[in-house]
Amino acid sequence: MSNTANWIALLPQHIQDEVTATFKIKHFSDGEHIYRKGESGAGAGQYQILSGTVRLRVIADNGKEATYVIYGEGDCIGFLSAIDNDVRPQDVIAIGEVKVGKILSKDFEQLTEKYPIIYKTLCEHVAYRIREVFNMYEYGLFFNLERRLANQILFLLAFSATNVPNSACQELEFTQEMLASSVGATRQAINKLLKDWSDAGFIEYHYGKIRILDSKPLVKISGVDKMITSQVAVKAIAS
Template sequence: MEKIKEAKSSLKKARWARKVSDEALDGMLEHATFRSDSRKSHIFRLGDPSSRFYGLLSGQVRLTIPAETGDEFIIMDVTKGRWFGGTSLTENAPRTADALALVDTEIVEIPASVVRETAEKFPRIYKNLFAEQSLYVRLLCNLMASMLFFPLKARLANRLLMLIVLDGRREGRAAYLETTLSQSDFAKLVSGSRQQVNRVFRQWNDEGIVNFADGQYHIPSVKRLFVESKSTAP
């Protein structure tokens, strides 16, 4: 019962479930199951059948695209309260990424068929899911353009902006971001080296663009970071 309450609380905070009736949420959660995944275990892999939608109750999950060479491209890290695996909600296509538990995790999963059936009765779910997926597509398109055409500093700025949208807190022109990503992780996110990333963060700190203190990044002006994301200067 306690896990159901926690899952419902998580659902209520999710963008795709906002303003959805308790009747709809309770109906979906009647079919929910819970699982525990240990650190470094896969929730799913690239190419697996996609039949379930996942909510993260605790822990952290990394979504990546693996290569046969052993390299990987990090899409994003999923944090507590976020939902992932949404491609299964529109079609029975194979998974397009790996999902790896970075730490011990607790997950609630709902069959995609149940979400679709509930959405037929409560169309707001489809409206919200459409908006949610549109947001992710925009963010990923911006990310791909950045990775292909811009220097490391712009790629790093773009990643930070993406994280702010998904997990940050806005206060006027400023933003705050709490993340467990290390600078080595950021280096993987932007296909650079840790030394390069450290150099950019030091420069941004000196210029008052990004400061790190008390376990969180403070961006005094999101507009200035956006300008950095469009810069072609190395």
């Protein structure tokens, strides 16, 4: 199965067209919630990101925040609650200006009645993502912080809206706090690694922005042969 968070793209083209024709377009500004953890999923619908990026995060009882993953253009979110009508499992927050297409629950139900393959496709997609959750568990259990951070930056590089393919220099807009919460580390530890990599000459870091001057050292640190494979475990958990 394709390494993607876009289940709609797995459908035959004519069904894709019918799904996207139901979209209700919505816009969100930086920091706005698309939905919140614990909100009822019954009748709440699901989304495809049409432009911009969002982050999925949870907040512990002690106030500590964790960013699961960043999703970008084409990715789908909210489909778990569309399947089981259970509560939203995490917050989804806009990073910058975001445009989404919302599939209303009634439209989704009509589409699945007309095309049973939609549920089959979603089941296969969810099964694929569950397998990758196990990969993510292994990733967090055995990788040291440097390797986790390299993988996370490669993930962001692969899916960032500001990433320009084949560019010699690529830029990410991401704070140290967000990086730290996404890999389970302190801001101070992230700052030290970024400084080490900056001193080595393959990144530049200024507040809220990382410029990747050479991604090859990051790939080597991450321990993977292909950049995209480093993203599978990280991206799989969220929906």
